[in-house]
Amino acid sequence: MVARVSGIVVALLVLGWIGRTAAAGPTSPMSVAATDRDAAAQPLPTLVTIDGGEAITTTAAATAPPTTFAPAAAAPSAPHGRASATEPVYLNHASVDELRRLPGVGPKRAEAILVLRQRLGRFQRVEDLLRVKGVGRGAVRKWRPLVRLDAPDAGGV
Numbered sequence: 001m002v003a004r005v006s007g008i009v010v011a012l013l014v015l016g017w018i019g020r021t022a023a024a025g026p027t028s029p030m031s032v033a034a035t036d037r038d039a040a041a042q043p044l045p046t047l048v049t050i051d052g053g054e055a056i057t058t059t060a061a062a063t064a065p066p067t068t069f070a071p072a073a074a075a076p077s078a079p080h081g082r083a084s085a086t087e088p089v090y091l092n093h094a095s096v097d098e099l100r101r102l103p104g105v106g107p108k109r110a111e112a113i114l115v116l117r118q119r120l121g122r123f124q125r126v127e128d129l130l131r132v133k134g135v136g137r138g139a140v141r142k143w144r145p146l147v148r149l150d151a152p153d154a155g156g157v
Contacts, residue, residue, distance in 0.1 A: 083146040090151045091129075092122045102143050109134060123149055 083089045083101040090098075091113075099110035112132045117123060126144055129135050 083143075085145050088146055088148045090148050091126070092117065092150050102146060104139060104142075125149075 081101070082103070089101055094113075096107065096110040096114065099105050099113055100107065105113070109132065112134075113129065116128070116132050120128060123129070126140060126147060126149070129140055129143070130137070
C-alpha cells in the first residue's frame, strides 16, 4: 500500500515537472527557431505616446522580412487537366499525355496501355485494361466514367 502511494506521488511529481518544463518553452535549437519564426509573424505591442495622461498602445509589425516561396516546378501536365465525364479520354486514340489524365496513371502505366492497345489492335471493352500489369478492377471501376473507347464522329449523327 505504501509502495503504491509513493509510486503515485513520484508519478505526479514527474508529470508536474514535465508540465513546467513544457510551459517554460522549447529547449531544442529546432523548436527555438520555430518559436522565433512564429513570434516574428505576430505583431508586437508598442507603447507609443502618453496623451493627456493616457497611454495609447498600438501594434507594430515585426521587423523580420516576410518569407516568400517560389512556386514548385509544375510537372508535365495533360493537355486539358484531369479527365472527367464531360472531357473523357478516348482509349483507342489517346496519347501518353492524354492517358495520364486518368487518376493513378503515370508515364509507365500509360506506355503499358499503349503497348497493349498496339498488341490488341484496339480496345473492344474498357475491361481490356485489366490486362495491363498493375491495373485492377478498382482502377477500371474508377476510370469507367472517365473513358470512352472511340471519339464521336466529327460530322456524324
